[in-house]
Amino acid sequence: MGLAWLLGSGCSTKPEQKTETELSAGTAILTADPLPPRREVVAHAHALVAEAERESSASSNEKRLVAAKLFERAFRLYGEGEDGEAAANSYLRAAGENPSDDVSCDSRVRAVLLKAEVQRKPTLIVDEVDRISKGHDAGGNGMCMKQFAPLVEKAKLLRDNTPSEVGLAHVTGVEAWPGADASRLVIAASRAVPYSVRDGIDGERKYVEIEIEGATLDRIPPLLQVGGVVSHVTVGFERGALRIRAYLPGQGFRRAFHLPEPFRIVLDIARQLPGKHAPRSVSRIALDAGHGWSDPGAIGPSGVREKDVTLDIVHRLAPILAKSGIGVVLTRDGDETVSLEERTGRVNSSQADLFVSIHCNASEKAESHGVETYVLDRDRDVVASRVAARENGASVAATREVGTILANLKLDGESKHATHFADLLQRSVLTSMRLGAVNVRDGGVKQAGFYVLVGARMPSVLFETSYISNPEEESRLASPDFRQRIADGIANAIRAYKEGR
Ligand SMILES: [Zn+2]
CATH class of the missing domain: 2.60.40.3500 (Immunoglobulin-like)
Structure with a gap:
């Protein structure tokens, strides 16, 4: 404020000229690209406001309007709430006590919108519309109703749908x-x-x-x-x-x-549409160890953590593939946080030909057990959408919403290859597990909306190794021998896919 006051009244030898300069400088900043530093923009706006208050001539409202727009630009770019408030106040002053034309009504609307936004109170808009419609606005003529009417529905929606977090x-x-x-x-x-x-x-x-x-x-x-x-x-x-x-x-x-x-x-x-690369060219595999760092994934009854099991399997799998001359890309190589959307982002930019995300299943029912492989698709059954919701860290409803999104992405070409690979993977890992003479249930290949797979440019599957929530399966997952069997099974499936089987 001090700086603005200085700028607004510091030089008074030629007030007329100064006024003109300030208005044209402010107007120039309105369209400047890039916007000058916040301090500079805000100083010009304050100077214009100060001038407008002193003169109260015909051009004062024009100055208030330019000041309002300057404050608003600063607020949009730098996000300081006080600039948003200053913009709203300048718009209000520019609109005047008694809005009498479209320009002043627009200023009034902008002021209310900004106040609602800065204070995160959409109810301010609803209240203002109520006031105007009842003839209780400053002029009492309901003049600005035309400008406010379209906002009512939006404002009410905003108010009704954001009980906990109000505002924009x-x-x-x-x-x-x-x-x-x-x-x-x-x-x-x-x-x-x-x-x-x-x-x-x-x-x-x-x-x-x-x-x-x-x-x-x-x-x-x-x-x-x-x-x-x-x-x-x-x-x-x-x-x-x-x-x-x-x-x-x-x-x-x-x-x-x-x-x-x-x-x-x-x-x-x-650069290219997905699915344009030669089918079955498998020179690089992306391996995704589910979860990590602060997200342990599912935890078994005796404390085995999904994030440790998945990383260990990936670390066993990577060298087997490397020996077969297949390149490997890991979405994480240690105990770290990587968001679901970042995983696919990394995989896409790595030009991998296949994407395997490795997880452990979990259920509230301790008796649930078995091995399941998932491909990305709309949810076809309730259990599948529950599994996906757990892996997504989101509700079943949100996971279903992704099903609708997927339907619009047209993944036909990729999903055919993915389903084929999923079949190979499911069979191959079961075979490898059963060599250890354990009784393993075949949960089959299923479809659901897993966030981590959405948007992947290559055939992608999510593999649920076993139920970590089942005491027997948890103890298997804790054994290095069993994890090695899983890694061997996945490697065999990748080789089979590469060989065109
Ligand atoms: Zn998981």
Whole structure:
């Protein structure tokens, strides 16, 4: 505030000229790309507000409006709540006590929207509309009803659907996993937001844009360098919506979908359409040891942890494949946290030909047992969707929602290969386990919506080695010999698939 006061009144030798300069400088910043540092933008806005208060001439409202827009741009980019409040107050002042035309009504609407957003209170919008419709606004003429009416439904929806977390959603992160042939971009939000995807061109540069309405930004840098299929990503507000653009230096095919709980939008961009590579060319395998670090996965009755079993199996499997001349990519090599969407992101950018995610099954029923292999598809039975929900760390309802998403992704070519590989894997591991003369139940090949497999560009399966919740199977999973049998069985299946069986 002190700085703004100085700027607003510090130089008074030629007030007229100064005024003109301040307004034109402010107007120039409104369209500046990139936006200057926050401090500078906010200082100009405060200076304009101070001038407007002093003069109270015809041009004061114009200055208040430019100031409001400057505060709003600063708020959009830098996310400081006080800038949002200052923008709302400037819009209110620009609208005046008695809004009498479309411009002042628009300012009034913007003020209320911003206040609701900054204070995370959508009820403010509902209240304002109620006031205006009852003729209780400042002018008492219901003048701005036309501008407010379209907001009512949205505001009520927002109010009714967000009992615990009121207000606009926050985009909390934008992350990218780069690759020469495929890159993945993940946008995380505090809760579900409507979004749309479109292709665009900016001069010579092609981009894919994700547009998100009704969301704010949590301190996310406006530019993210990526490299590969996506050169860079820009994040910013334009025409009232948050726009995240992935710039493509060359050709790129896109697939976008979302994963619920927590909500994130995933944008996969690849040089080629999936399934275009030669069938059965298997030179590299991606192995995914389920869970890790703070996420132990399922824990058996005597304390065996899924994350340790899966990592040990992967560490036994990798050298067998290497000896067969097959390259291996691991999504994790130690006890670390890797998100589900990051796993597929890493696998896609590694150009692997097959993706095997390894897990241990669990059930509330201690007697549940057996070996199951899953491919990605819409859930066909309740048990499958429960297993998927557990692995997704999300509700059954959210997992089912992914089923609908999958139906729109058109994975036909990949899923045929995946089902074939899943059959080989299931048979091969059962054979290997049974060589140890243990009685193992064949749970078969099933389908469900596993987040970790969604968007993978190669045939992908999720293997549930056994039920860690079953005391007998838990003790087997704890034995190095049994884990070796599982690794051998998976390796045999991969070789069989490679040989075209
Ligand atoms: Zn698991």
